[in-house]
Amino acid sequence: MTHNRPKPDDRSDNVEKLQDMVQNTIENIEEAQESMEFSNEQERQRIQAKNERREESIAAMREEIKDEASDRENGYQ
Template sequence: MAYNRPNPDDRSDNVEKLQDMVQNTIANIEEAHETMQFSSPEEREKIEAKNKRREEAITAMRAEIKDEAAAREHGYQQ
């Protein structure tokens, strides 16, 4: 029986991927703000709640970017 081996941990481009994710999330927030003017009050409430979660995610991603950048600077430990 053949066993699947996990892929090695390649963190070399994590900072760039996270930065792209932050930019995409910011764009989604901006789009949501634009659509709010055409939304019902109930939809506006949902959009506001989702944007709040997006902002929290951005904060977490930025913290992870700092961690990944520090790890890159100090050499990755596997």
């Protein structure tokens, strides 16, 4: 019988992972903006709505980056 133990919480690279996620999301927004040029009105509205959700996600990720950086500075590794 094996015991499944949870992996230890490794937050050492969370800031970097979040920064990569922000950058990728920004690139997705830019690509979507470019595709709007070739889209019909319905598609443009859908893309705009999705980009608004992406902007909200970026704001949340940036807050999480601040929290993680603060935790790191305060000794959590």
